[in-house]
Amino acid sequence: MIPYAKPNINNSDIKSVIKVLQTPFLTQGSKVPEFEKKITEYTGSKHAVAVNSATSALHLACLSIGLKKGDYVWTVSNSFVASANAAVYCNANIDFVDINERNFNFSLDHLIQKLKKTKKNKLPKVFINVHFGGLPDNQKRLKYLSNKYGFKIIEDASHSLGASFLNQKVGSCKWADMTIFSFHPVKTITTAEGGMITTNNKKYFDKLLLLRTHGITKNKDQFKFKMQNISYYEQQYLGFNYRMNDIEASLGISQLKRIDKFVLKRNEIARAYLEKLKDLPIFFQRIDKEYISSYHLFVIKINAKKVRFKSNFLIKELRKNNIYSCLHYPPIHLHPFYREKGFRNGYLPNTEDYSNLSLSLPIFFDLKKNELNKIINVLHKIFKLYA
Numbered sequence: 001m002i003p004y005a006k007p008n009i010n011n012s013d014i015k016s017v018i019k020v021l022q023t024p025f026l027t028q029g030s031k032v033p034e035f036e037k038k039i040t041e042y043t044g045s046k047h048a049v050a051v052n053s054a055t056s057a058l059h060l061a062c063l064s065i066g067l068k069k070g071d072y073v074w075t076v077s078n079s080f081v082a083s084a085n086a087a088v089y090c091n092a093n094i095d096f097v098d099i100n101e102r103n104f105n106f107s108l109d110h111l112i113q114k115l116k117k118t119k120k121n122k123l124p125k126v127f128i129n130v131h132f133g134g135l136p137d138n139q140k141r142l143k144y145l146s147n148k149y150g151f152k153i154i155e156d157a158s159h160s161l162g163a164s165f166l167n168q169k170v171g172s173c174k175w176a177d178m179t180i181f182s183f184h185p186v187k188t189i190t191t192a193e194g195g196m197i198t199t200n201n202k203k204y205f206d207k208l209l210l211l212r213t214h215g216i217t218k219n220k221d222q223f224k225f226k227m228q229n230i231s232y233y234e235q236q237y238l239g240f241n242y243r244m245n246d247i248e249a250s251l252g253i254s255q256l257k258r259i260d261k262f263v264l265k266r267n268e269i270a271r272a273y274l275e276k277l278k279d280l281p282i283f284f285q286r287i288d289k290e291y292i293s294s295y296h297l298f299v300i301k302i303n304a305k306k307v308r309f310k311s312n313f314l315i316k317e318l319r320k321n322n323i324y325s326c327l328h329y330p331p332i333h334l335h336p337f338y339r340e341k342g343f344r345n346g347y348l349p350n351t352e353d354y355s356n357l358s359l360s361l362p363i364f365f366d367l368k369k370n371e372l373n374k375i376i377n378v379l380h381k382i383f384k385l386y387a
């Protein structure tokens with residue numbers, strides 16, 4: 001079976017992990033700060049905080065903003081559930097903005113309409129912008145709206161490490177308060193499990209550092225009370241153990257050296273798909289020239305006006321041919337957990353339409369030319385037979 005994603009692990013990655021195993025510092029040694037520094041250098045942000053997953057990163061980003069019960073968070077429903085769950089962890093109210101049909105990111109028109117008709121006391125405190133598929137769409141316009149309506153921007157850049165807009169790397173936080181990354185094995189680089197938050201805001205940075213380790217500080221300049229003895233430390237907030245360990249960080253440092261190579265290869269594969277599938281009755285994610293996508297996903301959306309089947313059929317046919325494809329994502333608002341909050345079919349027409357007609361094709365660094373050709377040929381065959 002050709003998978004839809006696969007990490008690339010080379011000898012340098014393996015050696016760097018073994019090296020950490022030979023030191024006494026499996027965690028809280030020098031590798032986590034080193035990885036954080038490398039991420040700030042790569043993205044152009046001032047600060048970075050490594051954590052044990054992007055899910056934790058989203059949770060801490062929301063907490064550092066002070067999100068609490070009664071606040072509103074808006075995001076998209078065409079994402080992994082973690083994008084919305086972060087708000088629920090903080091007891092905030094969640095709501096969703098529809099996606100646009102051009103590139104499957106949030107719809108600017110829908111967001112503006114929704115902001116205009118929402119009462120002042122129900123406006124969002126935070127908008128979580130998911131860079132779907134690796135495309136950091138509409139960062140500048142979103143920043144303008146955040147100033148106008150007074151909400152903060154957390155970028156869920158789980159897909160988009162290595163992507164850029166107007167030569168600004170995702171994570172620079174030029175148009176966002178915080179950006180979060182995932183290093184799960186399907187993402188552009190991996191640490192097995194892991195995540196990162198970047199920010200240019202010192203206040204958020206200081207709070208994130210405490211929150212990832214139980215809310216504890218050992219820095220005596222930050223103490224609220226007098227140091228009582230040499231072993232003294234203070235817990236100042238209710239934090240968590242969301243730390244990344246040094247084994248993961250060393251893998252991340254080693255992987256980050258190849259990020260541009262990874263993104264380049266993904267773009268090459270995407271170009272081949274775009275070229276070789278252009279005659280099929282399908283839509284692609286449109287990417288304007290100011291953007292470089294990291295192409296975490298390569299999505300195709302079936303043109304329902306011209307084709308009799310939906311994506312579920314196509315996914316099954318591909319699997320019969322040993323090509324693994326799936327839908328990203330089953331809409332968040334239609335999961336039982338979110339239906340309990342009152343969301344129903346029909347609430348987000350574009351998102352629901354997308355979810356019936358779309359699928360992600362295999363895209364990863366080690367995808368072989370013959371595998372790529374096979375995928376392209378099988379797709380042509382299925383459309384010819386059944387469309």
Ligand SMILES: *Cc1c(COP(=O)(O)O)cnc(C)c1O
Pocket residue numbers: 052053054055056079080082083130156158159181182183184194195
């Ligand atoms: C993968 C992913 C996450 C969660 O990442 P973890 O590191 O597995 O917690 C969150 N949001 C999006 C959009 C993702 O793709």
